[in-house]
Amino acid sequence: MDLRRLRYFVAVAEARSVGKAAERLRMAQPPLSVQIRKLEAEIGAPLFRRGTRGMDLTEAGQALLARASEALALAADGAEAARAVASGRRGRLSVGYMFVLANAVLPRLIPELRRSVPGVDLDFAELSASTREARLLDRSVTVALCMPAIHHPEIQVARIGAQPLMLVMPIRSPLARLTSVPMARLQGRPLIALPPPDQDPASSAVAALLRRHQVVMPIASRVETVHSAMSLVLAGEGLAIVPACAKLGAPRGIVFRPLRDAADSIDVAVCWRRDSHSPLIRTFLKCAEKVVARL
Amino acid sequence: MDLRRLRYFVAVAEARSVGKAAERLRMAQPPLSVQIRKLEAEIGAPLFRRGTRGMDLTEAGQALLARASEALALAADGAEAARAVASGRRGRLSVGYMFVLANAVLPRLIPELRRSVPGVDLDFAELSASTREARLLDRSVTVALCMPAIHHPEIQVARIGAQPLMLVMPIRSPLARLTSVPMARLQGRPLIALPPPDQDPASSAVAALLRRHQVVMPIASRVETVHSAMSLVLAGEGLAIVPACAKLGAPRGIVFRPLRDAADSIDVAVCWRRDSHSPLIRTFLKCAEKVVARL
DNA sequence: CCAACCCATACGTTTTCGGTATGCCAATGG
DNA sequence: CCATTGGCATACCGAAAACGTATGGGTTGG
The missing domain is CATH 1.10.10.10 (Winged helix-like DNA-binding domain superfamily/Winged helix DNA-binding domain)
Structure with missing residues (x-):
């Protein structure tokens, strides 16, 4: 037949x-x-x-x-x-994102994506810092919008931007009166820390920054998300150093201040499995670059 | 492809x-x-x-x-x-029948058909004497169960049985006292006639019967169906000569009597277009033969 | 009775398909 | 480190199928 x-x-x-x-x-x-x-x-x-x-x-x-x-x-x-x-005109794309970026990026990224690939089923999932690698590796997400980037031999990374690190404190903190805070003023103050990428404390951008300025901040708590960190900061548990984009969605009573003499930043990256060849990844990358560029 | x-x-x-x-x-x-x-x-x-x-x-x-x-x-x-x-295991068969045969044949024919061809869509339609040819020719029915047979160059006929002609009268008629009625007793009595097959009055079995016995019966009315004829007979409009199977479904007050010295009968036939080659026609024919044989 | 139309058949050419033999690459094991 | 194994790809050849041209045969209509 x-x-x-x-x-x-x-x-x-x-x-x-x-x-x-x-x-x-x-x-x-x-x-x-x-x-x-x-x-x-x-x-x-x-x-x-x-x-x-x-x-x-x-x-x-x-x-x-x-x-x-x-x-x-x-x-x-x-x-x-x-x-x-x-060709990427149809299909399914499962996008993972970290919550820090959600407020600053998703409202512009999602409509942009839907416009670019109208026939594609889009699917969004929040990633926690500790499981984002696994979610990519087991393919439960196809691409991940990360900050900072993931380092793993099976995972491909495209850096699409960076966010300056800023100091976060309660509005009533004495440091809040400064327009920018000298690194030295952080010496000895308690720090609300985030999980270091790749389970390696030395690889953290914040740790590197402190080390370079020879500032020691005792770790008061370790939390999973930037928002948890800000909550603890507001509660007076300590200070946090977070990317600037976390300002969107920060609770009332929290202020952001640049760190004087420290231009350190933290990368925003798109990450995917090396063996994922979906053309949608390129399209996603283009959209994400476009949106992150004007952050 | x-x-x-x-x-x-x-x-x-x-x-x-x-x-x-x-x-x-x-x-x-x-x-x-x-x-x-x-x-x-x-x-x-x-x-x-x-x-x-x-x-x-x-x-x-x-x-x-x-x-x-x-x-x-x-x-x-x-x-x-x-x-x-x-192969006739599936399909559609549109069956036409004349009402005279309905009571005697359909109750046995329909279950028999459904048993024989369980996958076939069966569809039944009553045919009037005046349109039965047209219904076959325009294919609105595939086969027709007819009495008498249709004669037409495009139509194939299979004779599957015959029904003796019987005299029909009201029960109070003086003739009803006879167990069989001599032809001579019909002389001059009004007749309720049916439409002659093929628009040709000479081809009617009843006309042939009367002609052969040199009996003249004035035509009181011409009706479409045997049942109409019986209604008029009951109303005293005249006598009718109809196939024996019309007894089933005859109204109360009507009696049937054989005609003495007249073995005339009228054919029961299955008719279909010569160019219809559906295997279902053969199957239908077999079923109809089987049912009509034990009429 | 001939012309027109339409489908069927016949035959030679070309394309495509399937089988066998073999190559290449990666993972496995001694 | 090399040999072996397992799996897919490539090369080549013979067989089968499809296509085109030429032609036959039946029916319709002038």
Whole structure:
């Protein structure tokens, strides 16, 4: 049972004539006639009644016609769907993001994405700092919008921006009166710390900053998210050093101040499995770059 | 886009391996590998990711797989449906019948038909004497159960039985006291007549009977159905000569009497267009013969 | 009775398909 | 570190299928 035969059959059935159908199919009439007869032999029943004025479907032919044209449409649609998925016009993209970036980025990123790939099922999931690697590796998200970037041999990273580190304190803190805070003033104050990337305390941008300025801040607490950190700061548990974009969504009573003489920043990156070749990743990257550029 | 390629594709996708699929398809591995690559070239996108441990569908491949297997099923189903229709296991049969036969035949014929062809859509329509030919010719019924048979060059007739002609009268008629009525006793009495077959009064079995016995009965009325005739007989408008099977469904107050010395009968026939080749016609004929035989 | 029309058949050419032999690559194991 | 194994890809050849051209045969209409 060959799809070409079905195509020919449908053409003849619609044209009610071998000759007309052959013309429409851009082929000679005899081979088409042969193919129709072969199809009839394969089915084991006549599909057409041959009259002197063309061909007419038998009832068996009518029964076949309905499904044959449906099958043809399905096959064509399947090919088109595969092409659409391959080109990124359709498909599914599961986007992971870290909550720090949610307020600053998602409101602009999501509409931009939907505009860029209208046929794609988008799916968003918040990632925690401690599980983001696993979520990429087990493919429960396809791309991750991260800050800072993930380092892992199986994971590809594209840096798309950076956010300056800022000091976070309660508004009633004496430091809040300064427009920018000298690093030295942090000496000895308790710090609300976030989990270091890659389980390596030395790799943390904050740790590097403090180390470079020879400032020691005892770690009062370790929390999972920047927002938790800000809550503890507000409660007077200590200070935190966080990316500037966390300002959006910061609770009332929290102020952000730049650190004087410290231009340190923390990378914003898009990360994905090296073996994910979905074209949607490129599209996502473009959108994310565009949105993060004007942060 | 060839159905065989799709079949191969589905096999490889399910086996997750060219070699395994080739084995299942009873062919060598290299040609299968070639076909898969040709399909990918045709689609214009890779459908599988080649790993060291077999093949794995890409997302484009998954998109294709769903529709490809559906298309395969549809094509197979179409072939099977065509075969089923051609063999008479499925299809549609529109049965016309004349009301005289309805009470005597349909209660046995319909269950018999449904048993014989369980997959067939049956459809029944009463035929009037004046339109039964047209209903066959315009194909609004496929077969007709007729009494008497239709004569027409385009219509094929199979005689399946006969019914003796009987005299019908009101129970209070003086003739009703006889167990059989001599033809001579009909002389001059008014007759409720039915439309002659083929618009030809001479072809009527009743007319032939009367002519042969040299009996003249003035026509009091001409009606469409035997039941109309019996109603008029009951009303005292005259006598009627009808097939014996009309007794079923005759109104109270009507009696049937055989005509002495007249073995005349009227044919029961199955009629269909000569160019209708549905195998269901044969089946219908068998059922009708069986039912009419024990009338 | 001839011309026109339409489908069927015949035959040679070309394309495509399937089988065998073999190569390449990665993972595995001694 | 090399040999082996397992799996897919490539090359080549013979077989099968499809296509085109030429032609036959039946019916319709002038």
